[in-house]
Amino acid sequence: MIVYVVGTHGVGKTTFSCKLGPEAEVCFRAPAAVERVYEEVPDLPWVTVRVREGQTVQPEIRFGTAHGLLRHDFGERDLYRRLADIPHNASVVRVSADALHGALLNGLSKNESAEAMQAFNDRLESRFDVVVHETYPKFPPREQDRVVALAVPLSEVRRRQITQQWNGRIDLGRAHYIEAARMSAQPQHPYCYGTKSFSRLWWSSEKWRPVEEVVADQMKLLGNWYHPHVLAGVYSPDAAVNSYDGRWRALGALFDDDLSGTRLLDIGANSGFNALRFAQRGATVVAVEPAARVIEQFRLVAEMGSFPISVSDRVQYKNCAVETFDVGELGRFDTVVMSACHYYINRSLNEPFKYPDKPIAVRGLRTTLWSVLDSIRRCSNRLLIPTNRAHADREKDPYPDAEPEWIKLALESVGYHSVTIRAGYAHTPIVEAFTTKPAFETPAEQCAIQPETV
Known part of the structure; x- marks a missing residue:
């Protein structure tokens, strides 16, 4: 099974993926210091290392700079796996989105990229129960795959210091960032290809909750609704x-x-x-x-x-x-x-x-x-x-x-x-x-x- 954790830049995809409790990470070109700490998984053509709770990893990518050290905290693993609908005892491998694009897909055409991704996923699925990608699907997910969309309140997004460039690679103006954050909460997200296995999570009260629950709670707090609206797939009451x-x-x-x-x-x-x-x-x-x-x-x-x-x-x-x-x-x-x-x-x-x-x-x-x-x-x-x-x-x-x-x-x-x-x-x-x-x-x-x- 493949789980795609999607959302706009900076929403927290990497932190969410790390809290799923992966037992291995695909880092591609990990620095020497990391390779000494982690045990590599044999028989895979990419630098794939075992993960232990409390350890950190710093993937090195071929363009730009790494995001820094990522600490693995498995204390909420069962909660996060329920949110992503992943069995609690499944073996999970996390794929760094930056490393994926930098080492595997960099310079490839669209067709070549799709073929490389297919082979990559097949090889990982032969060794692990769940492959977690921190990126949008490159082709329609299969029936057993899942898409988990992360969204944050616009009030929080508007407070953030939005830069014009994200790691020097992507034009990311403030308006684009805010709209991308809002779209992650929509039921007909353009990147999800209509998949039935689609969960939308909203950052509320310092934790992730299903969007439908958050919307229903907020609608109830605001009393009777005279006008009909559909918010993230939920109809306004009355x-x-x-x-x-x-x-x-x-x-x-x-x-x-x-x-x-x-x-x-x-x-x-x-x-x-x-x-x-x-x-x-x-x-x-x-x-x-x-x-x-x-x-x-x-x-x-x-x-x-x-x-x-x-x-x-x-x-x-x-x-x-x-x-x-x-x-x-x-x-x-x-x-x-x-x-x-x-x-x-x-x-x-x-x-x-x-x-x-x-x-x-x-x-x-x-x-x-x-x-x-x-x-x-x-x-x-x-x-x-x-x-x-x-x-x-x-x-x-x-x-x-x-x-x-x-x-x-x-x-x-x-x-x-x-x-x-x-x-x-x-x-x-x-x-x-x-x-x-x-x-x-x-x-x-x-x-x-x-x-x-x-």
């Missing part, structure tokens, strides 16, 4: 996945596929379901959300979700209630999206930052919502409000202002023009409004998303 997929398709159809260079304001952003998808299209998004807990949910989504860091970094959160400040302070926006929260704003007990200079003409429109709509009108030409008729139609405590017809009247009274009720998804039509008559109309067929079974 969220209406099918409903939000349909709602996003209806909302996304009102935007260009390429939003590069545009600024969007997402009011009531929650944990960022829409904001991340706008950012994925290239937009810079300012997300306003009063609940600190769901902003922490967004940070977890950014760290362990499927969106690249370059996408989540384009979303900036403002933790406050929108009715308490002038939206214009945030600058101009191409579009503002108020995500089905206007009826909550209309019931807010917060003091509005501005009062109307004339009587409010629409029954039920309160000063808090009026002040928000007026400030949006002054900083953006376009406003989209996904509504929710279910709040208006329910028997107990219905919200009349959840009706799209009501919000249409409210927008027109504030000073919006060309207010249109779009089809939306199921019971969530979208109200679109402009401060001036738009130069073009959005094609109706783009918005006519048919309801699906939820």
Whole structure:
């Protein structure tokens, strides 16, 4: 069996492999001092030495410098073998990734490299139960092989001093390093060829734990989830996945596929379901959300979700209630999206930052919502409000202002023009409004998303 311990540079692959308790190491060109300490394994064409607990090894490679002395500590061998699904009594040989590339594969073509690796693995497997490689598979793993991906929290990666070069061989900028660390936690890792024997481990509380356990624990700590997210293969609890997929398709159809260079304001952003998808299209998004807990949910989504860091970094959160400040302070926006929260704003007990200079003409429109709509009108030409008729139609405590017809009247009274009720998804039509008559109309067929079974 071959076990590939993978992950970005500096994540701890070598330390993890040493804690598996290997009885031998393939060092290729070990210094003379090492050869005197270790007993060589006979009948192998590479310098392969026996390992004893507490000893160290310093492999010498043909390019660059060695990583230094590696101390073998077998005290946690059983724990680490369970994490890698290796039998506790198996004989293990560890292969140094640097030595492997430096002495065996250096200068070979892709085909020659594959043939050399195959012969190398066959020879080692004839002598040991498990061969541990600290590198990505060069060809699809077999059914009995395993891939163990190591990942660390982005908060830890961001604190590290990331150099532009790794041992003088590889261009490794900070952005590349952070993205590679995040990708190691994903279930569809590009280097794992869809193998069934794939474990993902996350560095948490000074120990390695399965990614799924860490995600489930952190999701539970952050309470109920309104938006559906998939983090490292784990679904957020309590969220209406099918409903939000349909709602996003209806909302996304009102935007260009390429939003590069545009600024969007997402009011009531929650944990960022829409904001991340706008950012994925290239937009810079300012997300306003009063609940600190769901902003922490967004940070977890950014760290362990499927969106690249370059996408989540384009979303900036403002933790406050929108009715308490002038939206214009945030600058101009191409579009503002108020995500089905206007009826909550209309019931807010917060003091509005501005009062109307004339009587409010629409029954039920309160000063808090009026002040928000007026400030949006002054900083953006376009406003989209996904509504929710279910709040208006329910028997107990219905919200009349959840009706799209009501919000249409409210927008027109504030000073919006060309207010249109779009089809939306199921019971969530979208109200679109402009401060001036738009130069073009959005094609109706783009918005006519048919309801699906939820």
